[in-house]
Amino acid sequence: MRWACVLLPQLALDGVLRRRPDPDTPLALITGTPQRRILQTVNSPARALGLRPGLSLTAAKALVCDFATAEYDPAEIDRWHRFLAAWAYRFSSHVSLDYPRVLMMEIESSLGLFGPWPRFEARLREELTALGFRHRIVAAPNPAAARVLANAYDGLCIADDETLPQALGQLPIDRVGLDREVATALSRMGLRRLHQVLALPRETLARRFPAEVLRHLDTLTGRRALALDCYRPPDRFDVRLELNFDVGSTQALLFPLRRLTADLAAFLAGRDSGVQRFDLLLEHAQGEDSRVPVGLLSAEREAAMLFELARGRLEHLQVPAPVRALRLVARDLPSFVPQHRELFEERPQQTLPWEQLRERLRARLGDEAVHGLCARADHRPEHAWLCEGRGEALPTGSPRPGWLLREPRPLPDAAVRMLGGPERIESGWWDGDDVRRDYYRIETRSGQQGWAYRDVAEHGPLLLQGWFA
Structure with missing residues (x-):
């Protein structure tokens, strides 16, 4: 078997940046008590201004007067982690979330469908970049080795068990997943690379260190199998985006709406399903939420089409109060059957398929303005x-x-x-x-x-x- 480790080094930061129209604005995620707020992580523009994780918010504002802040929310990190697992499920039936900020995917059985690994890897990177998440990807014969190699490499592919020890052996001893106390003890003994530790007699390691050390080393080298829990996508899609400020017009809601519909399309592709109806909820500071139902005559999952349909419905709405958050809920997720097409498409590229045109007209003109025709047994x-x-x-x-x-x-x-x-x-x-x-x-x-x-x-x-x- 071969496993791919998709490391998401800035998952919390990417989750916040992807809902902002200008990702190049200096941004810092803050945490801590109300008395002492601390910068948990910062993006590249903020780092260029001198901001660093661990700096107090008071000191940061004294150093830089103009930068945006957002709350560091572990629950949001878990939600984005699971969302990306639903996205990865379209590429592999064995996706694991056992490692934090990591997607572990079994890829050996998927190469026949998605092509050789270089092409498969390029597609993963392209879609992750489009979704707005930075990443590092490493492939190895077992998941534990793929995880530790992702600490030091990006784009590395180990095809078999014979070449795995050589790649693992060059890793620093503090980057292979051992406890800090064990790594410090080995370093003080002059063992600073993993190949030096693997060259020691097993009896020596068993006498000096806990049994977990040998088990971990055996898992890295493939001697011991590692059991991972498999992710299963949920039966509904429910994502909420909180806006940075109150929005009073529908035009300002189009950017977060595009993100929500793109996320819905990625989720549907992972489940190999479509959506036939979903609700767009506009949360207000006061009063009840505004509900915008979007219904389709057949199941669809193309991101551009879902956005156009939701946009058409949203533009007919008179926003009663400023909007603070946008939420998309989809419960009806039937199986998706792709439209049959000819091998050589004769339709001009500027025209739309009838299904997309029909749904766009319904969104623009209303449900009652577009009808289907059928025959009736009558001579008149x-x-x-x-x-x-x-x-x-x-x-x-x-x-x-x-x-x-x-x-x-x-x-x-x-x-x-x-x-x-x-x-x-x-x-x-x-x-x-x-x-x-x-x-x-x-x-x-x-x-x-x-x-x-x-x-x-x-x-x-x-x-x-x-x-x-």
Whole structure:
């Protein structure tokens, strides 16, 4: 087996930065008691100004007057950790969260689907960067070795157990996951690299150090298997983004909305499912939350489409009060069946598939403005279709126009040429709308083809009822 370790060195900071429109602003996460606030971590622009973790907030403000702060929240770190596990689940069925700030993935069984490891690794990096999380990735024959190698390397790939001891042996003894007291004792003995420790007799290590040391070394070298708990994605998506300030317009909500829908798309891809309806909740400082329901006619999971649909619904909302937080909740997550497409797509790149166009129109114009059409078993053209509902088979195989006029209109006989007909339709005696008509397929002087009729036993003009495509 082969395992990939995705180390997330600044998970807390990335979780805050990704919901800010300007990630280059100096930012510090603070923790501690109300009497003594301390900088827990800082981003690169803040570090360039001289701010360092461990500095008190008072001293930091005396040093730099203009930098943003946010609370260091362990619960948020755990939430982002689990969100990334849901994202990684699309690439491997064995994802573990046993190590803090680390995604451990079994990748040997996934190489046949996602290609050789260099291509697979490039895809992981591309998607993590798009999600806004910095990372280091290392692959090794066992998860413990991958984890310790990620402390010193990025992009390293150990293909087999034969080359693993050489890569592990160069690690400093304080970077291999041993207790600090054990690492200090080994360093004082002159053993500063792991290969020096591995060269010692096992009996010597067993006499001088606890049994956990030998067990850990055996796990690193693959002599002892390591059991990890496997992550399972939840059955619902519920993510909340707290805004930096009160927002009074829907335009200012588009940036966090794009992040939420992108996170939803990544979550759905991990579960191999789609979403058919979700709720967008706008939390206000006072009053009840504003709810924006978003419903789709079929399951979808494309990030751009989900954003456009939510944006269309949001723009129709009059925000009653300033918004402090945005929350997206999706409970209906059916299986996703990709649309069948031809190997050589003939559709121009500028056009949209019908499903996406339909949902975009519904979001822009409203649910009642877009309907599907289905056939009904009735010979009368004006009764042979329905806006919604379950359709039936057409009563005849004769061609019918795709566009019916709201009301038939007279058509001078001299202005048209007969192409076919007559076709007599007599029906409707049971519901009081009895018709007796002779239908003709006609062509106008401009080349348009239509469907016209004349009532039986009447000698009036032709009445145009519809146009053929």
